[in-house]
Amino acid sequence: MAAKQGMALVQRDDDGVDRAFREDVLAGLAQAQKAVPARWLYDDAGSQLFEDITRLPEYYPTRAETEILTERGAEFARLIGRARAVVEFGSGSSVKTPLLLSAIEPAAYVPLDIAGDFLRAAAAELSAKFPGLPVYPVEADFMRRVELPAAVAGMPKLGFFPGSTIGNMVARTAVDLLRTMRATLGEGSQLLIGMDLIKDPKILTAAYDDAAGVTAEFNLNLARRINRELDGDIPIDALSHEARWVDDYARIEMHLVARRDITLTVSGKRFALKKGESIHTENSHKFNRRTGNMLLLAGGWTPAKRWLDREGRFSLVLADATIPRSAP
16 A cells, blocks of 8 residues: 655555555664664654754754854855755755745745655645745655656756755765765756764764753654554663764764663564663764765765854755766
């Protein structure tokens, strides 16, 4: 069975469960280091919790990125131009999007997100702010190529991927996603992408383990979602949230750590965690100029302009779809 929204299909099984979610969870729990891809943190409840995280004092990326979007509008307008269709990958509540849309006068806005109800509510709110702008929400897993609405097919495209979500992926997956974005957006497109920067590990760790415990709830919500959607019996009270800085990989890792030996069932399959073992739920890689540029180039994008906030904590990079060449 498939549930359709806009121009995209989310493949669901006979129980109405996203097949990719079930497959990813079962495959990840069967590994020696259990892991679930970070994109499954973002059901409707997880998306709302993440919006709460962005307002926490420890979580600097949203403030830093908003500063850039607020202060660099004239440069965006000059380098991007008017009348592009803005395609936002993982649009969430589109809090930052109005800043960009106001600066560049786009022809249309296409938010893509896997959390359908959250997506539609955010799209309706943005339509009210920009009553003359055509808005085409598409419920989709943007890790795969998305067929955009026919209404924007002939327009030049600007992909918008804020928040350093690209840092949630290991290099191989990030490159695959960037290539998928290029395929979705087409020749002559541009990409405006957020990349968080390497800095003091104490600042980084605090941003992913806030004093109020909101990030812990965000992480634990994944276990609750598995229980709810995949007929799981994960003992939530036996798990604790942990954020770790791993210097060799320049990343923060989020884990759900077992407080005691536990067994659990998901979709009829049994798994076990010993005390201290974990389910790895998220990476957040941090970049410098060279590593960020290398990642974009590998994904088919040529960096054109880079902006930092005043404190040098965060970067926004504008890149052009690389023109194919037969040789260097």
